[in-house]
Amino acid sequence: DSGVTQTPKHLITATGQRVTLRCSPRSGDLSVYWYQQSLDQGLQFLIQYYNGEERAKGNILERFSAQQFPDLHSELNLSSLELGDSALYFCASSAGGAYNEQFFGPGTRLTVL
Amino acid sequence: AQSVAQPEDQVNVAEGNPLTVKCTYSVSGNPYLFWYVQYPNRGLQFLLKYITGDNLVKGSYGFEAEFNKSQTSFHLKKPSALVSDSALYFCAVRDPIAGNNRKLIWGLGTSLAVNP
Numbered sequence: 077d078s079g080v081t082q083t084p085k086h087l088i089t090a091t092g093q094r095v096t097l098r099c100s101p102r103s104g105d106l107s108v109y110w111y112q113q114s115l116d117q118g119l120q121f122l123i124q125y126y127n128g129e130e131r132a133k134g135n136i137l138e139r140f141s142a143q144q145f146p147d148l149h150s151e152l153n154l155s156s157l158e159l160g161d162s163a164l165y166f167c168a169s170s171a172g173g174a175y176n177e178q179f180f181g182p183g184t185r186l187t188v189l
Numbered sequence: 190a191q192s193v194a195q196p197e198d199q200v201n202v203a204e205g206n207p208l209t210v211k212c213t214y215s216v217s218g219n220p221y222l223f224w225y226v227q228y229p230n231r232g233l234q235f236l237l238k239y240i241t242g243d244n245l246v247k248g249s250y251g252f253e254a255e256f257n258k259s260q261t262s263f264h265l266k267k268p269s270a271l272v273s274d275s276a277l278y279f280c281a282v283r284d285p286i287a288g289n290n291r292k293l294i295w296g297l298g299t300s301l302a303v304n305p
Contacts, residue, residue, distance in 0.1 A: 118295075119297075121292060123293065124292065155215055175240045178225075178235065178293070180233040182232050183231075
């Protein structure tokens with residue numbers, strides 16, 4: 077158990093809808109990262125927050141947004157969903173230094189029908 | 190530009206034989222290097238990292254990796270493979286002096302299959 081929790085485990089929705097994925101980092105970790113993993117694209121870094129502030133951005137679509145709250149939990153919002161958004165979404169956390177490893181949650185499997 | 194390559198999509202090895210999963214990188218400074226493993230239907234787990242010091246790094250589950258600066262490589266090794274090592278392995282690199290662009294760069298992953 078990494079100490080990172082993600083909810084929900086599974087999400088099935090329709091095209092055009094909006095969903096929110098939630099992540100609670102390990103106790104004491106200030107950084108949260110979001111990743112998308114699909115069969116054809118591999119593991120894609122989306123965005124990182126550090127203590128409530130956006131720290132780094134990856135291949136995140138404009139339809140997607142995220143935030144980190146004062147209690148350090150984070151939410152990833154996906155809107156105007158398309159079939160191609162179906163994927164596993166992982167959250168990871170770390171202490172924040174460049175040399176610190178990341179601890180991954182179990183993921184949320186999103187299916188867009 | 191920072192990049193990391195895992196040249197093999199899949200590696201097959203017999204149980205009990207040594208295994209190697211290859212990783213090469215390109216960064217402008219001295220790299221921070223990481224290996225992660227993903228078992229089926231699970232999140233990634235940290236295996237080991239190289240930050241500085243001894244080029245041979247030991248990690249979880251009997252894995253080790255050797256940092257080779259001249260060859261810009263960080264290959265993952267294990268002396269004797271187990272069937273339970275079958276998983277997807279990811280190499281990642283960060284350039285610590287890349288300023289605001291210090292995000293972790295991930296390889297595409299190598300699927301390891303250990304045959305009984």
